[in-house]
Amino acid sequence: MAKRKVKNDFQPRIVVFACNWCSYPAADAAGINRLQYPPNVRIIRTMCMGRVNPAFVLKALEMGADGVLVSGCHFEDCHYSFGARKAAEQYQKLEKIVQLLGIEKGRIRQEFISAAEFPKFVQVVHEMVEQVRKLGPNPLAKSLLPGHKEKREEMAVN
Secondary structure, three states: OOOOOOOOOOOOOEEEEEEOOOHHHHHHHHHHOOOOOOOOEEEEEEOOHHHOOHHHHHHHHHOOOOEEEEEEOOHHHOOOOOHHHHHHHHHHHHHHHHHHHOOOHHHEEEEEOOOOOHHHHHHHHHHHHHHHHHHOOOOOOOOOOOOHHHHHHHHHHO
16 A cells, blocks of 8 residues: 555544443543543443454444454453453454455554553553554545544545
């Protein structure tokens, strides 16, 4: 793929699928402890990251997300015993699908974050935002939300 020019003011939209038992409480604890992460991150609470089908991630990208993070319990801490392992298998499938579709691998990420690791949650979200900012707007987004359309048109001109 050709290298694209990206303006520094581009704010990528990131969707986080967060496990109800570990990563969602980590995000909550980050807020309680006044640790900030970018406001352009939207968290979707799931009962288990093992329930996040690759189709959900692809749908988020299709609907305009610039990046997607799937986050949940460590294997040994999984509330459902098998959910984190299933999520790891699902993510391997997702990586292959993303490669076949020509989507940059940096637009997706999986992390295992316990409820007590709220600083790690904030760090991972910041890393994800910066990584996606470098990639630029999602070229495959089907529906363009306000403010994003202009950025995409600028990218096409450059």
